[in-house]
Amino acid sequence: MKILEITDMVMRFGGLTAVNKLNLSIDQGEILGLIGPNGAGKSTVFNCVAGVYAPTGGRVQFNGQTINNEKPWNLCKKGLARTFQLVKPFATKSVLYNVVVGAFATTDNTKEAEQKAIEILKALKFEDKKEVKASSLTIADRKRLEIARALATEPKLLLFDEVMAGLRPAEVDGMVEIIKRLRKTGITIFLIEHIMRAIMALSDRIVVIHFGKKIAEGTPQQVASNDNVIKAYLGDDYGVS
Amino acid sequence: MTGKENLRVKKTNLKAQKKGLDSHTGSHIKAGSGPFVTRGNIKTMSLALAVLVAFGLPLVITSPTYLHIIVLMFFYAYLTTSWNMVGGFAGVLPLGHSVFIGIGAYTSTILSLQYGVSPWIGMMIGGILSVFVGVLIGLPTFKMRGAYFALATIAFAEGFRVMVENIDFIGPLNVNGPRGLQIPPQNYGFANFMFAGKEPYYYIILIMLIGVLALTWFISRSKLGYYLNAGGEEPEAAMALGVNVAKTKLAAMAISSFFTALAGTFYAQFSLFIHPKSIISLDISFEIAFIALIGGRGSIAGPVLGALLLRPVSDFSRIYFGDILPGLHLVIYGVILILVMIFQPRGIQESLTRMYDSVVDRVVTWSQKDGEA
Numbered sequence: 098m099k100i101l102e103i104t105d106m107v108m109r110f111g112g113l114t115a116v117n118k119l120n121l122s123i124d125q126g127e128i129l130g131l132i133g134p135n136g137a138g139k140s141t142v143f144n145c146v147a148g149v150y151a152p153t154g155g156r157v158q159f160n161g162q163t164i165n166n167e168k169p170w171n172l173c174k175k176g177l178a179r180t181f182q183l184v185k186p187f188a189t190k191s192v193l194y195n196v197v198v199g200a201f202a203t204t205d206n207t208k209e210a211e212q213k214a215i216e217i218l219k220a221l222k223f224e225d226k227k228e229v230k231a232s233s234l235t236i237a238d239r240k241r242l243e244i245a246r247a248l249a250t251e252p253k254l255l256l257f258d259e260v261m262a263g264l265r266p267a268e269v270d271g272m273v274e275i276i277k278r279l280r281k282t283g284i285t286i287f288l289i290e291h292i293m294r295a296i297m298a299l300s301d302r303i304v305v306i307h308f309g310k311k312i313a314e315g316t317p318q319q320v321a322s323n324d325n326v327i328k329a330y331l332g333d334d335y336g337v338s
Numbered sequence: 339m340t341g342k343e344n345l346r347v348k349k350t351n352l353k354a355q356k357k358g359l360d361s362h363t364g365s366h367i368k369a370g371s372g373p374f375v376t377r378g379n380i381k382t383m384s385l386a387l388a389v390l391v392a393f394g395l396p397l398v399i400t401s402p403t404y405l406h407i408i409v410l411m412f413f414y415a416y417l418t419t420s421w422n423m424v425g426g427f428a429g430v431l432p433l434g435h436s437v438f439i440g441i442g443a444y445t446s447t448i449l450s451l452q453y454g455v456s457p458w459i460g461m462m463i464g465g466i467l468s469v470f471v472g473v474l475i476g477l478p479t480f481k482m483r484g485a486y487f488a489l490a491t492i493a494f495a496e497g498f499r500v501m502v503e504n505i506d507f508i509g510p511l512n513v514n515g516p517r518g519l520q521i522p523p524q525n526y527g528f529a530n531f532m533f534a535g536k537e538p539y540y541y542i543i544l545i546m547l548i549g550v551l552a553l554t555w556f557i558s559r560s561k562l563g564y565y566l567n568a569g570g571e572e573p574e575a576a577m578a579l580g581v582n583v584a585k586t587k588l589a590a591m592a593i594s595s596f597f598t599a600l601a602g603t604f605y606a607q608f609s610l611f612i613h614p615k616s617i618i619s620l621d622i623s624f625e626i627a628f629i630a631l632i633g634g635r636g637s638i639a640g641p642v643l644g645a646l647l648l649r650p651v652s653d654f655s656r657i658y659f660g661d662i663l664p665g666l667h668l669v670i671y672g673v674i675l676i677l678v679m680i681f682q683p684r685g686i687q688e689s690l691t692r693m694y695d696s697v698v699d700r701v702v703t704w705s706q707k708d709g710e711a
Contacts, residue, residue, distance in 0.1 A: 149574075169577040170578075173577075174580050186575075187571045187576075189571065197564060198565070198576065199580070201561045201564055201565065202579060210561070250579055
């Protein structure tokens, strides 16, 4: 079953077409990677799916429902969560407080929300820092906090916008492990990433976009050897020999 | 001044109480199921003590002048606590809350003068009216950020004041324009919300203050409180986590405007004279913001501590320098605000809370040592 289906999505900002007739779909339980050079429109695709922008054209379906004009907070309650490329913690509050805000998506009771938040922090091996103020976390921990908060909303589909950017190699490995464990719980994951090592290891399928258009789609191996992809990243002069 | 005195009273009383406890129920503690002197217990006890002291204060302070000053102190603590639900938790800076004071005061006063409705009922009607106006103001303005929001709320408040100043009648209701409304001091009694002495007013505002503080405490631990804080700090992230930021802000505005309006009725019955310049003025709106910023925005204790610190400054500077330097208190407020913002950007509540916590810790460790010996 398709959990997310994007049909002919177009997003224009004035004269700029950031996303141009994009088609893609994600199966339940799959990890789909979305890659492309800087400015290809990856984050715009995410923002259109997550309800930050209403796409100019086309259709976005989540669990069979059209969600084109749905607001972010309603999408969250339907089971669609996201992280931000530039992390946005509630900086003056503790880690636990941050996660509790997410946990309130499924309950009105503070005690229940706190319990759920603590469970999630435990699962992410983050519990020791629950009283730490978010503003004093390292970048790796801030990314982890983004994930913890998103998980607390009990998502069916998680959008990860470059959760590994800015991490050291060892931290990247840790994050890859976290995402692998997440998919075992049955969550579908839609991933934007620049770190090839990570996206190759994680994705079942990869979609490559360039200037808002899909130029390739397939398994990591198929994509890595695709002529269009190599040209998009390295320029026309680099033929594959 | 009074805040510090209060604290000192609290501390000494606490020690006395503890000593008494040791001598009388010492054996009970040893036989009991765990230490009696815990952080939680001390905090509850000192809170109860503070409430007790507050209730007993009029027995000690009998001078009407001082009682008047303290009533106004609590009045401002109440106003600022009500303001804090929007201005503190939701992270915006409303500077037009005098609108709601005005609505509360005028509604109950007009109803009681012209129709003989008890001010208590008028108080509730004013509160409900205020909720509508608050939501109406919030709908367009909450889309603005920072200074733009503050300016928009000022515009609403000033617009409202000018309207009231220039209107004598709204239909059958006599607003009496710039001359204001006088409540004739007769028919004293609880039902008429009118008393000869200051004490009843003192107890009414004290209970109102405790009520609104309890509500704030409750909200800060509820979903609404979490959502308000989240939406105030990082709206985009909050929205992605399921927070309808605009809706939570409107809810906070509704609550805040309701309780602010109640204070309006209180003020009208306390001073028995209202006119636009005195209760819908920006002075009050600004003073509330001053108290909140200096005391500590977004905290529960901040507004109370701010009022305890600033109100005496205002009153005594008016008493002693009122003729020579009118408005001196605002200059002093400004200086205090600058100092606080430099040294304690999150308000004086932060350092006071830390001090209080360390005192509590010391008492706990000291009692443990005592118990071992």
